[in-house]
Amino acid sequence: MPEFLELTVDKFTFRTATDRYYNSEGVWALAEVSSLPLGEGPGVRVRIGLSDFLQQRSGDVAFAEVMSEGTVLAFGDEVAVIETIKAEVGLPSPLAGEVVEVNQAMEITPEVINQEPYGEGWLAVIEAEDWEADRARLLDPQDYFALVKEQAEEELKKR
Amino acid sequence: MNDPRRKVVIVPCSGIGKTYGTVSREAAYEVTEDLRPADTQLVALSLLVLGDEDARAAVADNPAVTIDGCKLACATRMVEESGGTVAQDFAVLDAYRRHRQFKPQGIADLSEGGQKLAHALAEEVAAVVDDLSGDGGEDA
Numbered sequence: 472m473p474e475f476l477e478l479t480v481d482k483f484t485f486r487t488a489t490d491r492y493y494n495s496e497g498v499w500a501l502a503e504v505s506s507l508p509l510g511e512g513p514g515v516r517v518r519i520g521l522s523d524f525l526q527q528r529s530g531d532v533a534f535a536e537v538m539s540e541g542t543v544l545a546f547g548d549e550v551a552v553i554e555t556i557k558a559e560v561g562l563p564s565p566l567a568g569e570v571v572e573v574n575q576a577m578e579i580t581p582e583v584i585n586q587e588p589y590g591e592g593w594l595a596v597i598e599a600e601d602w603e604a605d606r607a608r609l610l611d612p613q614d615y616f617a618l619v620k621e622q623a624e625e626e627l628k629k630r
Numbered sequence: 631m632n633d634p635r636r637k638v639v640i641v642p643c644s645g646i647g648k649t650y651g652t653v654s655r656e657a658a659y660e661v662t663e664d665l666r667p668a669d670t671q672l673v674a675l676s677l678l679v680l681g682d683e684d685a686r687a688a689v690a691d692n693p694a695v696t697i698d699g700c701k702l703a704c705a706t707r708m709v710e711e712s713g714g715t716v717a718q719d720f721a722v723l724d725a726y727r728r729h730r731q732f733k734p735q736g737i738a739d740l741s742e743g744g745q746k747l748a749h750a751l752a753e754e755v756a757a758v759v760d761d762l763s764g765d766g767g768e769d770a
């Protein structure tokens with residue numbers, strides 16, 4: 472179970488899991504622990520999904536379409552599109568690599584994104600091309616938490 | 631309906647300025663005004679929130695069908711808090727998932743997709759009304 476940084480703004484509470492990295496759009500990346508020695512077997516596999524802030528900001532998810540297995544992505548390429556009650560949101564991949572697994576729940580119960588953004592609501596697993604290089608371009612939990620705080624407070628001012 | 635005095639109460643979302651709330655209300659209007667006017671009664675959620683006695687009595691004495699615009703499910707919760715029984719709760723988002731070809735957009739002027747979604751939802755609500763009423767058809 473991950474631990475969280477929590478931010479409450481107005482009536483909303485946003486959680487940021489501290490065990491993963493984020494791009495500035497709010498897509499998280501969590502490297503899977505491999506049981507194989509380094510250099511053996513497949514490369515680093517990274518699970519991705521939406522942050523709590525991104526899912527709350529986007530609204531209730533009606534549909535989620537994730538790039539199919541075998542799709543090769545560059546860093547920042549669109550890896551999924553979610554359609555919510557507010558808008559269609561394209562999600563940029565937080566790493567380069569090949570999609571090796573798609574969460575089948577996205578087809579039947581995409582609302583799991585809203586219910587468990589850091590757990591069962593994951594989108595896909597990507598076999599990284601160069602995880603170390605991509606990780607260096609992502610935000611650590613503290614930096615992403617600061618970004619969430621800034622963006623949440625900005626939205627509050629607009630009301 | 632076995633008891634001629636009883637009508638199915640329809641309670642839609644009160645979200646003004648929200649597309650899904652508008653779909654909810656349009657569906658409720660269609661059921662209560664066009665599809666099943668003899669078997670249904672529209673109750674405004676705002677009246678339940680305000681504690682209006684007639685509205686509270688209507689939901690307390692009759693089965694209710696709620697149509698919620700979002701996961702807050704205000705219509706369902708207010709019926710329950712008003713002492714009523716929710717016989718069936720509908721959510722516009724779920725209806726959209728069942729009818730993806732009808733994408734709702736717009737608010738004051740609901741898009742064609744939104745109007746079609748409201749109609750599809752109204753048909754589903756009408757079917758539930760028929761079950762609750764014990765008769766299986768349209769109003770004469």
